[in-house]
Amino acid sequence: MTDQTGRRWHDMGGLSADPVDPATHDYALWEKRVDALQVLTSTKGLFTVDGLRRVLEDMGEDAFETMTYYERWTASVNQNLLEAGTYTLEELGTKMAEVSARGTTYGEASDPNA
């Protein structure tokens, strides 16, 4: 995670890399929701942008290569909310089991009445 210069993985300015891939994508609803939750919970003082980044940076390079941007944000916002005591790990686990039991697509799982 840290090379001999003391540089951590996310500190990538100046390193060699591939040509820029100009492809982009339309943000999905679930990604916009993660973004909104981050803005709202940090605005309400539950954690700071530094807390968001601490968790992202601690995830390490592997997460940067294998998870999408908003997947990493989901993990970080969740970790910060757990640390803030907003909800417990048990409450999260119970809720996630409930959500995934609703269906096999995002739409079905988003509907509490399913």
Next chain:
Amino acid sequence: MPHDHHDHLSPSGHPYRADQDAPLTYWQTMEIAMRELLVEKGVTTHEEITAQIEAMDRRSPADGAQVVARAWCDPAFKAELLRDARQSVIDMGFELGPMNLIVVENTADVHNVIVCTLCSCYPRNLLGLPPDWYKQRAYRARVVKEPRKVLSEFGLNLPDDVQVRVHDSTADMRYIVLPERPANTEHLSQSELETLITRDSMIGVARAKAP
């Protein structure tokens, strides 16, 4: 996310992403759970979340273009914008939150480009959410080291005598580029000028469009 097939494009011309139509993922499950717990705990409401998404969706490079076009047309505003960008854009009615902002001006002699080498800091309140490449390794790693080469990959080939300045954003300080006004635009109105000002020209990987 890499994609090898370009035969399935959305109406906006972008490839459909697996996120949109694939089976429910672990992280999507966590997002739904987080959101419902936050509502149940009274931290936020579904209405507030929807309003926040709508506010973000309303932001686009057209907002930044209003600021740039005004600066092109109004020298006093431009001077103030370069002196105190945050206050200038708040006075125009834009909501900046806690974000500090510096406007960097492109001229015939100097070309500015912005990046966030550490993550993804971006003037999102004036441009909307960043393009994927802004957050990816290739751009973040290389634009501070070989900016002319990176810019050429965007189709912008700068003469050797133009100085390139790369600005590395932080969570506390964002930059936005004031592109150079294109030639032969003296007859255009401010709103006509706005149509020449693209997202990429305000990141600094392109010039404003020619009329």
